[in-house]
Amino acid sequence: MTNQQTALASSAPQSAFSRGSMSDRLIIALAIICTFIAFSPFGYAVLTSLKSEWKDGSIIPFLQFEPNLLNWQQEFGSGGAETVKALRNSTLISLGATAVATTLGTLAGYGLARFKYGIGNRNLVSWFLSQRFLPPVATLIPFVLMFRDLKLLDTLPGMVIVNATFTLPFAVLIMRDYFADLPAELREAALVDGASEFTTFWRIALPLARPALVASTLICFAFAWNEFLFASVLANRDWKPYPMLVAGSDTVRGIDFGFVTTRMLIAVTVPVTLSLMVQRFIVRGLTFGAVKG
Amino acid sequence: MNTKTKRSDGTLKNNRAKYLFLMPGVIWILAFTLFPLVYSFGLSLTNYRLGKNPKYIGFENYAEILGIGDEKVDKKAVSTASFSAFLFLGSTAATLFFGTFVAWVFNHNLPFLRQMRAIVTMPLFAAPIALGWLGVVIFNEQSGPINNVLEGIGLGRVNWFIEPMPARFAVMFTDVWQWTPFVFIVVLAAMQSVPDDLYESARLDTKSNWQLFRSITFPMIAPALGTVMLLRMVESLKIIDIPYSLTRGGPGSVTQTYVYYAYEKGLVGSFQLGEAAALAYLLVVVAIVVSSIYFYRVRERFE
Numbered sequence: 001m002t003n004q005q006t007a008l009a010s011s012a013p014q015s016a017f018s019r020g021s022m023s024d025r026l027i028i029a030l031a032i033i034c035t036f037i038a039f040s041p042f043g044y045a046v047l048t049s050l051k052s053e054w055k056d057g058s059i060i061p062f063l064q065f066e067p068n069l070l071n072w073q074q075e076f077g078s079g080g081a082e083t084v085k086a087l088r089n090s091t092l093i094s095l096g097a098t099a100v101a102t103t104l105g106t107l108a109g110y111g112l113a114r115f116k117y118g119i120g121n122r123n124l125v126s127w128f129l130s131q132r133f134l135p136p137v138a139t140l141i142p143f144v145l146m147f148r149d150l151k152l153l154d155t156l157p158g159m160v161i162v163n164a165t166f167t168l169p170f171a172v173l174i175m176r177d178y179f180a181d182l183p184a185e186l187r188e189a190a191l192v193d194g195a196s197e198f199t200t201f202w203r204i205a206l207p208l209a210r211p212a213l214v215a216s217t218l219i220c221f222a223f224a225w226n227e228f229l230f231a232s233v234l235a236n237r238d239w240k241p242y243p244m245l246v247a248g249s250d251t252v253r254g255i256d257f258g259f260v261t262t263r264m265l266i267a268v269t270v271p272v273t274l275s276l277m278v279q280r281f282i283v284r285g286l287t288f289g290a291v292k293g
Numbered sequence: 294m295n296t297k298t299k300r301s302d303g304t305l306k307n308n309r310a311k312y313l314f315l316m317p318g319v320i321w322i323l324a325f326t327l328f329p330l331v332y333s334f335g336l337s338l339t340n341y342r343l344g345k346n347p348k349y350i351g352f353e354n355y356a357e358i359l360g361i362g363d364e365k366v367d368k369k370a371v372s373t374a375s376f377s378a379f380l381f382l383g384s385t386a387a388t389l390f391f392g393t394f395v396a397w398v399f400n401h402n403l404p405f406l407r408q409m410r411a412i413v414t415m416p417l418f419a420a421p422i423a424l425g426w427l428g429v430v431i432f433n434e435q436s437g438p439i440n441n442v443l444e445g446i447g448l449g450r451v452n453w454f455i456e457p458m459p460a461r462f463a464v465m466f467t468d469v470w471q472w473t474p475f476v477f478i479v480v481l482a483a484m485q486s487v488p489d490d491l492y493e494s495a496r497l498d499t500k501s502n503w504q505l506f507r508s509i510t511f512p513m514i515a516p517a518l519g520t521v522m523l524l525r526m527v528e529s530l531k532i533i534d535i536p537y538s539l540t541r542g543g544p545g546s547v548t549q550t551y552v553y554y555a556y557e558k559g560l561v562g563s564f565q566l567g568e569a570a571a572l573a574y575l576l577v578v579v580a581i582v583v584s585s586i587y588f589y590r591v592r593e594r595f596e
Contacts, residue, residue, distance in 0.1 A: 023502075024401075024403060027398055027401050027403060028403060028405070030398045031398050031399060031403075031405075031406055031409050032409070034395045034398060034399075034409075034413055035409040035412050035413055037470075038412060038413040038414075038415060038416055038470075038473075038474065039412050039413075039415065041416075041427055041431055041470070042415065042416075042427075044430070044431065044438055045427055045430065048430060100321075103317075104317050104318040104321055105318065107313075107314045107315070107317055107318060108314060108315050108317070108318030108319070110314050111311055111312075111314030111315040112315070114311075114314075115308070115311035115314070115315075117311065117315065122592050122593075124315070124319075126588045126592075127322070128318065128322060129588075130326075130584060130588075131322065131326045132527075133527050133580050133581075133583070133584035133587070134326070134330070134577060134580055135530060135531050135552055135573060135576045135577060135580055136531060136552075137533075137552050137555045137556050137559070137569070137572075137573045137576075138329075138330060138333050138570075138573040138574060138576065138577045139325075139326065139329040139330060139333065140556070140560070141333055141336060141559050141560070141566055141569055141570050141573060142328075142329040142330075142332035142333045142336060142570075143329055144560065144566070145332070145336075145566070146329065146332070161325060162325075164321070164325075165321070165322075165325040165326060168318065168321065168322070172318060196310070197308075197310035197311070197314075198310060198313070201314070222418055225420070226418075226419075226420035226421070226422075228420065228421070228422040228534050228537075229533060229534065229556070233560050243420050243422045243423065246420070246422055246423050246426060246538070247422050247426075247537065247538055249426060255429065257430050257433075257436075260426050260429065260430060261426075261427070261430055263423075263426070264423040264424075264426045264427050267419070267420050267422075267423040268418075268419035268420060268423050268424075271418045271419065271420065272415050272418045272419055274418070275414070275417070275418035276411055276414075276415075279411065279414070282414075282478060
């Protein structure tokens with residue numbers, strides 16, 4: 001709430017430039033250059049995906065070809081079964097992982113924001129977050145053996161477990177921060193009225209935390225969607241998610257640029273769109289609450 | 294009054310509810326992070342290969358990697374670790390520099406900056422494995438736009454995937470391109486929390502933007518920069534997706550990161566899980582050091 005207001009209200013050295021239109025123009029020019037650098041590879045990929053023949057040495061590709069949708073048709077049409085299946089897998093895995101992570105994260109986040117635990121709340125928070133600091137290979141190796149023994153290799157539950165584990169720290173952090181910012185009196189008032197702790201959480205705190213819940217859901221979904229490393233080992237047949245198709249783009253027809261960029265764009269569209277919707281939670285989420293956004 | 298109620302909550306013995314909120318998450322982490330980590334340490338003390346019976350060999354795997362005793366140091370571990378160190382230093386420094394610069398640019402009250410800001414953050418959320426492939430297209434020696442531009446301005450073409458140094462930089466550039474927006478949004482948030490009146494009073498003394506940045510902005514954003522630097526360091530140790538799709542670790546293995554090496558050792562080909570676990574565990578130690586510094590710095594925020 002307050003974050004947004006401060007973000008809108010304060011834009012630091014504004015008056016320095018209010019009349020100096022020279023520096024205004026310079027800043028705008030620099031901003032355009034930054035935006036161009038961030039966006040142009042995507043733009044180039046879009047152009048490449050709309051192209052089915054390549055002329056070597058074309059500096060300005062959009063002047064030297066006729067755009068068509070052949071690559072896109074092929075990705076979803078003739079060779080589409082694999083694509084559709086991988087997208088379905090990615091969707092189910094990400095939804096499952098998001099549901100688990102957000103549920104556990106909301107409960108733990110509420111607990112950490114509202115109660116004091118003997119072991120020390122900051123130790124608990126650090127402990128929840130430490131997962132993000134581990135190199136994934138360190139847990140990937142035992143996961144192979146654990147999943148083999150539990151018959152979870154190449155299954156939906158297995159992939160949900162893996163991705164929920166990765167994204168849980170984001171959910172805990174985002175929810176904890178939001179609950180901590182809600183006035184504590186709300187809970188106290190409800191408790192005085194005789195409501196149980198859980199009713200207070202469910203009826204009072206949770207409805208108020210809806211924005212954070214949405215943010216946590218979208219961020220977890222985006223991160224689960226992007227996961228490749230664990231999937232490459234733990235789900236390489238029936239439950240192959242879309243990033244695995246992207247990774248294997250060269251084995252199908254050599255490196256066909258139109259084909260590769262089409263797949264790449266499909267892979268990035270979902271998380272990029274989701275993230276644009278939750279901009280204001282992203283700073284805190286990604287720094288694990290260390291920096292207020 | 295308020296603090297009293299809070300404190301009494303914490304110490305009340307009949308307040309079981311608080312554990313019910315916390316426990317599901319705690320159990321999850323115990324089962325799927327802590328247990329695998331202990332398991333992994335156990336594995337690192339064996340000569341386990343998939344399909345063979347593991348034997349306890351103590352710290353032999355570690356000795357082999359580090360070249361302790363009569364073992365020779367694992368050359369590939371050293372070379373991949375040095376590429377990881379290259380990214381750890383180079384990528385962290387570059388993202389901090391560019392991210393801070395971009396944040397400074399966008400910390401002005403001018404039209405369209407908000408819209409452009411959203412576009413600038415896009416690379417951050419794309420799957421790194423997909424960005425590696427995007428790099429394959431962009432850095433392509435014959436038809437890629439980068440070489441076309443370099444040739445256009447008279448610098449000549451670069452063999453991004455054939456020569457070791459350009460290949461290393463191709464991986465670094467891709468990573469920097471993806472992560473600069475991260476530094477950008479965090480530092481921008483920090484810049485926007487600097488009170489306006491600080492600038493007002495400083496402007497009485499100087500008109501120079503650089504002076505303002507050095508004397509006001511920088512000291513105010515330094516804590517956020519420190520935090521972001523540590524997070525970038527940890528993340529840079531985990532890089533594998535980008536070289537996996539961009540260079541396949543090549544030419545030779547010059548762009549193979551340490552994590553990539555552990556992955557290859559344990560999970561591709563001969564599946565030397567014991568040795569791979571030992572490789573991974575050495576990195577866990579480094580990650581613990583960096584993350585301890587991080588948690589020490591931000592401890593008040595988590596109270």
